[in-house]
Amino acid sequence: MVKIIIQDLSFRYRSVPVLQGLSFNVGRGKTLALLGPNGSGKSTLIKCINKILRPKGRVVMDGDEIHSMHISDVARRIGYVPQSETMGMSMTVFDAVLMGRRVHMGWKPAARDLEIVARVLNDMKIESLAMEDIWELSGGQRQKVFIARALAQEPEVLLLDEPTTSLDLKHQLDTMETVRSLVKRSGISVVMAIHDINLAARYADTVAMIRKGTIYGIGAPIEMFTVQSIRDVYGVEATFLYDTAGNPVIVPVRAAEEQS
Amino acid sequence: MSETAKEKYLSFIQRKVLFLGITVVALFLVVGIAVTIGSYDMTITDVYRIIANGILNPGDSTADLVIWNVRLPRVCMGILAGAGLGICGAVLQAILRNPLASPFTLGITSAATFGASLAVILGIGIFGGSYIVVINAFAFTLIASFAIYALAFTKKFTPGAIIMAGIAISYLFASLTSFLQFIGTADALQQVVFWTMGSLGRANWFAIQIVLGILAVTIPILLWYSMDLNVMGSGDEAAKSMGVDVNRVRIVTLVLTSLMTAGIICFTGTIGFIGLVGPHICRMIVGPDHRFLLPASALMGALILVSADIAARTLFAPQVIPIGIMTSFIGVPFFIYLFVRRRGMYW
Numbered sequence: 001m002v003k004i005i006i007q008d009l010s011f012r013y014r015s016v017p018v019l020q021g022l023s024f025n026v027g028r029g030k031t032l033a034l035l036g037p038n039g040s041g042k043s044t045l046i047k048c049i050n051k052i053l054r055p056k057g058r059v060v061m062d063g064d065e066i067h068s069m070h071i072s073d074v075a076r077r078i079g080y081v082p083q084s085e086t087m088g089m090s091m092t093v094f095d096a097v098l099m100g101r102r103v104h105m106g107w108k109p110a111a112r113d114l115e116i117v118a119r120v121l122n123d124m125k126i127e128s129l130a131m132e133d134i135w136e137l138s139g140g141q142r143q144k145v146f147i148a149r150a151l152a153q154e155p156e157v158l159l160l161d162e163p164t165t166s167l168d169l170k171h172q173l174d175t176m177e178t179v180r181s182l183v184k185r186s187g188i189s190v191v192m193a194i195h196d197i198n199l200a201a202r203y204a205d206t207v208a209m210i211r212k213g214t215i216y217g218i219g220a221p222i223e224m225f226t227v228q229s230i231r232d233v234y235g236v237e238a239t240f241l242y243d244t245a246g247n248p249v250i251v252p253v254r255a256a257e258e259q260s
Numbered sequence: 261m262s263e264t265a266k267e268k269y270l271s272f273i274q275r276k277v278l279f280l281g282i283t284v285v286a287l288f289l290v291v292g293i294a295v296t297i298g299s300y301d302m303t304i305t306d307v308y309r310i311i312a313n314g315i316l317n318p319g320d321s322t323a324d325l326v327i328w329n330v331r332l333p334r335v336c337m338g339i340l341a342g343a344g345l346g347i348c349g350a351v352l353q354a355i356l357r358n359p360l361a362s363p364f365t366l367g368i369t370s371a372a373t374f375g376a377s378l379a380v381i382l383g384i385g386i387f388g389g390s391y392i393v394v395i396n397a398f399a400f401t402l403i404a405s406f407a408i409y410a411l412a413f414t415k416k417f418t419p420g421a422i423i424m425a426g427i428a429i430s431y432l433f434a435s436l437t438s439f440l441q442f443i444g445t446a447d448a449l450q451q452v453v454f455w456t457m458g459s460l461g462r463a464n465w466f467a468i469q470i471v472l473g474i475l476a477v478t479i480p481i482l483l484w485y486s487m488d489l490n491v492m493g494s495g496d497e498a499a500k501s502m503g504v505d506v507n508r509v510r511i512v513t514l515v516l517t518s519l520m521t522a523g524i525i526c527f528t529g530t531i532g533f534i535g536l537v538g539p540h541i542c543r544m545i546v547g548p549d550h551r552f553l554l555p556a557s558a559l560m561g562a563l564i565l566v567s568a569d570i571a572a573r574t575l576f577a578p579q580v581i582p583i584g585i586m587t588s589f590i591g592v593p594f595f596i597y598l599f600v601r602r603r604g605m606y607w
Contacts, residue, residue: 052500075503082498089493089548094269099491103503107487107551118266130265131272153502 001028003157003189004049009057011041011048018044019055019213026157031183031190033204033221035197037234041213042193043083046161049191050078061157075103079150081143083161083193093137093145094130097121100152117152124148124178140171147178158182160192164199172196176203201225201247209233222248231256276552279545283559290563291339294570295331299578302326337463338566338583340471341524342534344479346561347554348517349535350542351482354489354550355510356419362536363521365423366514367430368404369530372522373456374433374440375400376529380451381444393455394467394526401522404429409514417510418496457582458531460569467527474523478516479558485509486550493548533587534561537595544598564591 004026011019019041026032034042048055051066051074059066066074079100097120101113109117121127124144129137134145143163150158160179164172180203183190194200200207201221209216209224211233217224225248230238237256241249292304295311302310302323310327313319318328345363352361363369375396379385385392386399408425415421441449488509491499496506525531542556568586575581 047497050501052497071500071505072503075501078501080498080501082495082501089543091493091548092269092272094265094272095490095547095549096494098269099487099494099502102487102491105487107484114266114269117269121265127265131268150501159501 002026003028003030003061004191005058005060006049007058007060009045009048009055009059011044011053011055013044017213019048022057022210022213022215024208024215024218026189026191027205028189029183029187030205031179031192031203033200033207034191034193034210035195035200035207035233036210036216040210040233042210043161045210046080046159046191046193049157050074050080050159052080072103075153077155078157078159079153079155080159081146081150081161081163083165090133090135092131093121093126093134096134096145097148097152100149103153116154120148120151123151123182138171140167140174143167143171143175144178147175151182155188157189157191160190160194162193162195164194164196172199179203197225197230197250201250202243202245222246225250273552276546276549276556280552280555280559283556283563287339287559287563287566290566290570291335294335294338294566295327297570297574298326298331300326333463333465333468334460334569335566336468337460337471337528338569339562340468340475341460341528341531342538342561342563342565343558344471344475344520344524344561345531345535345565346538346542346557346559347479347482348520349537349561350539350550350553350557351489351513351517352535353539354492355513356422357493357495358419358423359540360536361423362532363517363525364430364530364532364535366405366408366426366518366521367428367433368401368408368426368518368521369525370430370433370437371400371404372397372525373452373530374437375526376455377437377440377444377452380455381440381448397526398522400433401526402518404433405515405518405522409511417507422510422514454582455529456584458525458529458584458587459580460528460565460583461580462527462529471523471527474520478520479554482513482516483551483554485513486554489513489550490548529584531565531584531587533584533591534564537591538564541591541595541598 002025007023009019009022034045036042044053047053049059051071061077094117097117098109101109101116105113121130124147126141126144126148129141134142163175167175176199179190182188204221206218207221207224208218209229216233217229227238230236230250235256237253238250239253241251243249292307295307296302296304306323307327310324314324314328318324349362352365353359376393379392379396385396387395407429411425412422441452488504491502491504492506492509499506538561539557542553542560546552546556564587568583568590571590572581572583572586
């Protein structure tokens with residue numbers, strides 16, 4: 001079942017083309033990882049999906065054209081966790097997650113809004129931090145808060161922009177396990193831009209490899225990750241190992257020689 | 261388990277409401293003291309009784325006349341100006357995501373000073389008559405605001421663009437004012453300097469009606485945007501993803517705060533500090549939720565300004581010190597106390 005259809009999507013920053021004619025689908029209840037080197041357009045693509053940026057082309061979700069929807073209608077259906085959060089003011093975790101209810105609530109949160117925030121905090125295992133200052137948390141805990149805030153929107157699709165960047169190994173795995181269990185439990189679709197190809201191999205159903213703003217290839221990790229694709233997309237020579245579950249583990253060896 | 265977080269949050273909300281209640285009571289007392297103090301002796305209970313009776317049935321005793329015609333207009337203007345400037349500061353700090361933002365950051369107060377200087381030094385006004393200074397200050401504040409919007413529009417109303425445009429406009433009008441002061445007479449110069457220090461002494465019921473009218477329209481709209489202001493603290497992209505039309509909120513709130521600032525300072529002159537530090541004091545106590553921060557900043561602004569006016573009138577009586585000087589003397593020690601005492605960061 002297809003959740004989102006992306007059709008001929010292009011985007012320019014001023015005159016510089018960043019994304020060029022991208023077309024692919026996101027499956028319902030599936031996790032799609034966007035992979036590619038810095039500047040390949042992963043984060044831009046994420047922002048084009050939920051109307052933060054206005055690209056050319058179409059993004060269709062369950063038959064509805066996203067770019068003709070009002071921004072608050074988009075927010076009711078798509079949650080987003082940005083790469084870096086510039087939350088300047090200190091606030092409690094509960095207040096931060098409650099912001100996710102903004103599209104559903106009026107001036108005063110209803111009992112249901114508070115229930116949902118409490119439930120999401122519980123789901124993310126951060127209920128004990130509810131009244132802590134968000135800026136006194138560790139990076140991993142804070143990332144969970146931002147994911148919780150997006151989940152409080154009750155989205156059908158969750159967009160994650162580099163969810164594991166700046167997290168230590170434990171918190172990287174913790175975050176990805178949380179995302180996986182969310183997908184299993186609630187059936188939402190996840191699109192994540194991610195740098196770590198091994199995490200993508202382990203946690204994504206589908207990977208889209210992006211090179212210079214175009215789709216190099218899209219498919220299951222085991223099919224997509226080859227010596228040739230890693231060389232073409234990342235410019236890196238790599239060897240492959242396989243974990244006990246049969247997932248590929250990519251070991252980068254050296255930078256590939258420039259092809260003329 | 262999930263009840264616990266919700267219960268803690270509700271108890272947190274109750275503490276914020278309690279703070280608002282305490283501030284209302286404190287303001288009520290300070291207003292009573294402010295109206296009581298003066299050369300005509302009366303007690304604070306006389307003051308409350310005369311005000312309560314006078315609302316429905318104004319008396320004609322000396323005490324009635326002193327309170328209703330002399331002291332109350334001054335105090336009411338203090339409440340309105342303090343409340344308005346406090347809210348403006350809180351809103352501007354939120355939409356510009358800058359702790360140093362205040363009605364002064366946008367440079368529009370420099371424009372007000374220029375307008376007033378133009379009227380005082382050269383006698384040039386958009387309209388003549390006894391309100392020439394007031395109308396000039398108001399008009400030039402709005403002119404400066406629109407210049408800032410026009411400049412910021414070219415950069416898609418980003419916080420940085422608005423601040424830079426504000427600084428540019430501020431320096432432009434400051435230099436124009438300096439030029440007027442350079443060519444003005446000593447007497448006119450003294451009047452301009454006095455205007456820039458702020459005063460509640462020019463308050464009258466007409467001015468209060470105008471300011472009250474502006475605040476009555478603008479404050480409910482700003483309060484309505486409280487949740488959007490909360491969300492905008494997370495950055496523009498995150499705010500858009502939560503359904504906030506960031507540009508619209510920023511433009512509407514900028515226009516409203518400009519109108520409020522213009523409406524207030526054209527009658528009072530420039531009163532600094534309150535719009536900057538009033539919201540910070542409240543943020544340290546009630547947190548950054550604008551549903552509580554805006555009312556708290558309004559109450560705190562009013563409390564500081566009326567308290568400062570009491571000090572201004574009594575410290576060197578019968579000499580009255582300009583209110584702009586006293587606001588900092590009253591507010592800064594309280595701000596420093598909270599700043600040092602508070603655990604962790606608050607912005």
